[in-house]
Amino acid sequence: MARNTIRKDENTTRRSKKELILRLSVYLKPYKKESAIVIGLMLFVMLCSVLNPYLLEIAIDDKVANHDVMGLLEIGGVLLVLNLVAWAVSIIRWKKIYSINNNILLNIRRELYTHIQDLSFDFFDSRPVGKILARVVGDVNALKNLFNQSIQLLIPQLLNLALLSIAMLMLNVKLALVCIALLPILAIAMFCIEIFSRRRWEIYRKKRSNLNAFTHEEFSGVKVVQSFAKEKDTNDEFKHFVKNLKKSWNSAVRLNDMFWPLVELSAGIATVIVFSVGYKLVISGEIAIGTLIAFSMYAGMFWRPIMNLSSFYNTLVTNLSAADRIFDILDVKPDIKDAEDAEKMDKINGKVEFKNVGFAYEEGADVLRDVNFNVEPGERVALVGATGAGKSTIVSLLSRFYDVTSGEILVDGKDIRKVKLESFRNQMGIMLQDTFLFSTTIMENIRYGRLDATDEEVIAAAKAVDAHEFIIKLEKGYDTEVNERGSRLSLGQRQLVSFARALLANPRILILDEATSNIDTQTERLVQRGIEKLLQGRTSFVIAHRLSTIRDCDKIMVVEGGRIIESGNHDELITKRKAYYGLYSAQYEFLNEGA
Template identity: 60%
Template sequence: MARNAVKEDEISNVSSKKETLKKLLKYLKPYKLKVFIVILLLIFVMMCGLVNPYLLKNAIDIQIANSNVNGLIIIAVVLCFLNFLSMIASKKRIVIMSSITNNILLTIRNELYSHIQKLSFSFFDNRPAGKILARVMGDVNALQELFSNSITTLIPDTLSLICVTIVMFSMNYKLALSAIIILPLLFVSLFSIEKFATKRWMNYRKKRSNLNAFTHEDFSGIRVIQCFAKEKDTSETFLSLVNDMVNSFVSSVRLNDFFWPLVELSWGIGSIVVYWVGAGLITKGDISVGTLIAFTLYITMFWKPIMNISDFYNTLITNFAAAERIFEIMSIDPYIISGKSAIKMPKIKGHVEFKNVTFAYDDDDAVIHDINFKIKPGESIALVGPTGAGKTTIVNLISRFYDTTKGDIFIDNLNVKNVELYSLRSQMGIMLQDTFLFSASIKENIRYGKLNATDNEIIAAAKAVSAHDFIMKLENGYDTEVNERGSRLSVGQRQLISFARALLANPRILILDEATSNIDTYTESLVQTGINKLLNGRTSFVIAHRLSTIRDCDKIMVIDDGKICECGNHEELIQLKGKYYDLFIAQYNFLKEGA
């Protein structure tokens, strides 16, 4: 699968609306009691509203007609009391519903975040981080109004519509029929709009995601942009993406704006028909003036829930794309998982074996071909060779960040596919080529290798890699805060901290991917002593372009074009006078010329 570029629309697998609604509604189940209370409060408010026109009809046709002042006072008191209770119930309903909605959004966001963390490297390889962030933040936030309205609008307004319709037909079926005669045309119009609006809102979500991805990538690479003076170019690209998002939003809103005029037009036509029919019925003496006045109030109560339901339907269309994008990610199964019959990895001794291992990323050509080797516990193995030869791929397969395309990998005679991932990776110390530090103190960054480590253990790890001295020279020592990715530190300092983090984990298998590539020669000599102590007694894999750092390794494997072309210790490979010899002599001559 090709990587989705920041300016390229994502390909979405649209699921049925019925399935998406089922997935959304399941989040309401833990709050059934609270939802029931909200519905009761809504019904109470609705009943208070239904009683108002009836009491008004009674006041006009009976109390005023009979000049009964006491009766009017009683009705006025009852109306005030009921509406006061209705106001309190309505406020309580809003508070409870807000709590439910916020908790549901928190649950969805946590589930989405936790699920994404379990996804395989291939998922992240194919998507810009900004597009993933857009789903975790923007798309989840878009569901707030949807959940809130599903309880506060859809359920009560549907009940209200049913009750009002029953009351209207009980009062006069002719007036009731004249009120609803326009509804079929309205529903056909709304469904027609929905058919096109959903696609437009999905397109808007994609454009918004593109903008989010570009902004994230732009700020992450701001140093490169400023170094090459590309601010103007990136600003133009940003403006172009903003315009794409705005245009897609305007296109969606223009279509959605037809909802309200259609509902209001239908309301107006329905009211005209009711007045016209009602006037004829009064002339014939079939109904009283009070009945018509009460009926006109019920007409308002009939169309108000229709407008609210139409607004909910509009909200549903607007935010359905966000729900589909969320559940699309949650439906992706992690490619690398612990099998149902997976066993817990015992304490690793360090025996590693590759049997006929071939690996390719997605549908690309194989990166490594038919790799075979056996490593004894405690041996240190160096992987050398040109860039892109497959060295990093080999160590990624040991940690099972990817699964082999062909062949098997065994650790202590256990196939890595048959053991629990956590029990495997928790016993490995990995220092990747891309050094990453969190926005926290140096102490917390080192402690990430062992969360319950004491301060003394942290300092000991830093001393082992010669990081202690430069750390103590910083303003707050180990409590010095580093910026995102450790930008306030030099590249070499970041690597040393990352190296200390790996040491602190006390791994059974240690993987160093270009661990000393950005350390100066003087620091490298200091670190080498710590590395040798660390490698003693544990299996280790070291990827290095500086051949001087791996001369003492037990085995050196030369990787070229995805294959092991040479294997032996330093002296053996020098005597062989093959590719390793050529690399060593080339580096030696380069350093000699530089000197």
């Protein structure tokens, strides 16, 4: 998957209008009944509108000409009642339109969010988070007007146009043909504008996505920005992104704004021609003055649906790029997914086996090559080695965040690619160096390990890892809000909370990836007993650069250059005086020098 940055425009696939409209129409299907009711209500309102000029013609040519005051009052009463009913029906129609529209957007956003959650890590590695947010929020919002106008404009206005055309032809064929004659010219002009307009809106949405990604990244790293006094530099960069966004917006809008003048110019020319021809017809006695007045009203009404349809077409062109960007994400297939014949993973005992495992990231060199090892249930295994040796990749493959390029990984004798992902990961516990806490209370952050846990179980888990003491000293104890990413807590405190969360989840296989690296020596002593309880009875994989923390592991594997070059317990490896001995000696020599 191609990588993207905040300063690089995203690549999007341009789909045909037909394909986009068909795919978007799928979201309307669950609301066919409600949409039909809305269209019915709109037809009633349109019928009322169409009757107004007809009744007015009767009032002028019949009732006024014959001095029929009572008849004129009757027609006036009918017009009043008809328009009041139409007004009430319009209110009901609008409420239903907004309800349908909001539900459709909710469904699209939910589908997009759910789909993104299922995508592999490579998807998130390949683009800034801000650009993903731009699609989930901004691009979905851009479809609001499109669906709104699809329901209230497209079909109803086409029907309205047909009704008005019939009414005008019934009044006078010559005038009707004159009024309709300019439509083909207008259609050709609008089509030409659309060709260039869509491309400009694509550029605008890419620039907006870049701005969104930049803003998200800078605010996430605001401590770094301020610590290096780079506010002015980032402000200049922000201005650059805004300038590009403004330029792309002006370019797109400038062309789009030509839609309305074209329609209004066509309507104005048609009106002038209709009155010119109509005047001659009245003078010649071919039509009455009431007919011309009624027809002029119909002509005005005739161009209203054309303007509305032009508005819909304008909205369609404006938002096609947003639909493209949404479907680009929905069309991404997860790299990691359940096989068709995948079975549910039974309760894991904890036997792990790597058989000739090899792995390489896309378009990259091999990260792991021919990795082989066996771990018995309940064993504690440490992975040590230099940064980039492949330690984290091994545990990522075991967690099935990625699939092996070659070989296989077996848990209790089952290839993890052939079991249901959810049933497998539910029994895994993973604690990373960069502990992530959610913007909620400490209680809810710990409960995330098992959502049905009681408050008492949460507190018991915190006590087991010695987190309880510092929690109860906070202003609201377990109900203390930790802010985004747990920024209110120290690094060590965040790790303690994550220990409690992992213990509450009660995983069968536990992975600690540098999980104690952010804990000071004093805090480390406090949590050793909790860690012991956490590891007890579970197959555990521990990655640690601080070798003192893994001396008691049952097996220590030294990873170098994507291979396991040495394996054994601490005493065995020290006796061999090879790679592990070198790492251990170098670390203690460094510590002694520091002392």
